[in-house]
Amino acid sequence: MMDSNRAPAGVTPLEAKRNVANSTNNATVDAHYWAAQMVAVSVQRDRTSFMRIYDHFAPRLQRYLLGLGVPDNMAEELSQEALLRLWRKADLFDPQRASLSTGLFRMARNLHIDHLRREPNWLPIQDGLDWLDRQESDLPHSPPESLIDHDTLKQAIDKLPALQAKLVRMCYLEARTHSEMAHDLAMPLGSVESSLRRAFGKLQVSMRAPR
Amino acid sequence: MKPTHHLDDATLLSYSASALPTAMAVVVAAHLDRCQLCRDHLLEADQIGGALMQQQRPATSSASAREAMLARLALEPELASRPLQPPPAAFDPDQLPAPLHPWFGNSLRALRWQRVAPACSVSGPAASRAPISCCCALHPAAGCRCIATAAAS
Numbered sequence: 001m002m003d004s005n006r007a008p009a010g011v012t013p014l015e016a017k018r019n020v021a022n023s024t025n026n027a028t029v030d031a032h033y034w035a036a037q038m039v040a041v042s043v044q045r046d047r048t049s050f051m052r053i054y055d056h057f058a059p060r061l062q063r064y065l066l067g068l069g070v071p072d073n074m075a076e077e078l079s080q081e082a083l084l085r086l087w088r089k090a091d092l093f094d095p096q097r098a099s100l101s102t103g104l105f106r107m108a109r110n111l112h113i114d115h116l117r118r119e120p121n122w123l124p125i126q127d128g129l130d131w132l133d134r135q136e137s138d139l140p141h142s143p144p145e146s147l148i149d150h151d152t153l154k155q156a157i158d159k160l161p162a163l164q165a166k167l168v169r170m171c172y173l174e175a176r177t178h179s180e181m182a183h184d185l186a187m188p189l190g191s192v193e194s195s196l197r198r199a200f201g202k203l204q205v206s207m208r209a210p211r
Numbered sequence: 212m213k214p215t216h217h218l219d220d221a222t223l224l225s226y227s228a229s230a231l232p233t234a235m236a237v238v239v240a241a242h243l244d245r246c247q248l249c250r251d252h253l254l255e256a257d258q259i260g261g262a263l264m265q266q267q268r269p270a271t272s273s274a275s276a277r278e279a280m281l282a283r284l285a286l287e288p289e290l291a292s293r294p295l296q297p298p299p300a301a302f303d304p305d306q307l308p309a310p311l312h313p314w315f316g317n318s319l320r321a322l323r324w325q326r327v328a329p330a331c332s333v334s335g336p337a338a339s340r341a342p343i344s345c346c347c348a349l350h351p352a353a354g355c356r357c358i359a360t361a362a363a364s
Contacts, residue, residue, distance in 0.1 A: 045289075045290065047281075047284060050284070051277075051280070051281070054277075054280055055277075057265075058272065058276070058280070059269030059270045059271070059272055060264055060265060060266075060267040060269055060270075061264065062269075062270035062272065063267040063268055063269060063270040064263075064264045064267050066270060067267075068229070073273075075270070076272055076273060076276055080276070080279065080280055080283070083280065084280075084283055084284075084287075087284065087287060088287070088290070090290070091290060097254075098254065098257075098258075098261075099258070099261060101261035101262065101264060101265040102254070102257050102258045102260070102261030103261070104261070104264070105257055105260040105261040105264045106257050106260075106261075108264070109227070109228075109229050109257075109260065112229055113229050113236075116229075117233065153258060153259070153262050154262050154266070157259070157262060157263070168224070168259065168263075169263065171224060171225055171228040171230050172227075172228040172230075172259065172260050172263050173263060173267075174230075175228060175229055175230040176230055177225065177230055177231065177232060178221065178225060192221075193219070193221040194221075196220070196221040196224050196225075197219070197220045197221050199224075200220045200221070200223070200224050200255075200256065200259075201220065203255075203259055204252075204255055207255055207258060
């Protein structure tokens, strides 16, 4: 890959705030671009558009899964599976409700959880939630996500205080629990949790800001 | 029935990141099953995950991965038209949230309670060795009747 020598393989670039692919410096255009590809997939069942989505997102999903500790071949398998679900459920995709990257993140995360919990008792929770998400929200404010705000969100993540950014990344990119983070960073558990709360609050403000 | 207290933001964030221990994740899932407000917040948290995922350095796929994807795509049947969404069933106060079914069965009434303290009763799961504790969305009346595995069960 073009920038694979920026960091040693297998190391999650926790500190790297700018590891955005070169071509995607305009996330707003980007989100519209991907939404348009998605319309072609769901309406025309266009495989070329689908493979554009695959080429961009599958390697990133794979990196995300590798960061969570999923073995190499399984990370590739799960990211393909996430894309395949996207193809199957394309007609349910609503760009006003969730961006493509959010939808794919959800699918990969759920597949990962299902894979982890290969226990007879584990009920895959998310299929139910996928459906519930399509119900009308009770909230007076507009749906939390629309096409425009990915840009603002990315900027807001970059603007978080260093500790909050680090905790959010450890949480999402390494699936560290609150107590593991407290241990790793020699912080009281309560401080880890309150920092995460503050970080989420700031990011929510950026997502809900009038556009 | 709507929950009157909600998930802590730090908990919700970690659920979104799949970084909660199993027992806690089940509790959260059970709450989400009943709570639109927290589902909306989960979508916001997932948006953070989506943004971070998209910023990831692309991983190198195996040489055959792309062809494998195309091959799987070729095997996919045409998209059948989807049946209209069924209206939500009438709320049944006896029905436990779906994420609890594997551990507790689906009936609140059928749970066997054990008093552990004046304000707290516990119930062990029907068929699980996995420890789980739960008190979300399930308080049937005034007073806490937390559902949990007795440590000994």
